[in-house]
Amino acid sequence: MSESIKIKTAPFDARFPNVNQTKRCWQNYFDYTKCVEAKGEDFAPCKQFLRAYTTLCPNEWIENWDTLKENGTFPMAKDA
Secondary structure, eight states, rough: OOOOOOOOOOOOOOOOSSSOHHHHHHHHHHHHHHHHHHOTTOOOHHHHHHHHHHHHOHHHHHHHHHHHHHEEEEEEEOOO
16 A cells, blocks of 8 residues: 555635634635536536635534535525
């Protein structure tokens, strides 16, 4: 088993220079959701948002937001 595992995290984002990454987590989840609605899950730029929010956000938040989306109560404007 000499496989090399390559771990990637979210790259630096100048919009969020502070230590607290909560807004960055939310923004990447929101951007991913909108990107997938517009272009589909296989669109490469959407995967960048996916990688960023899965790295930054606690799993409990993601599960909660996914549940809200399934229930139709996710706080996101359809025209945003």
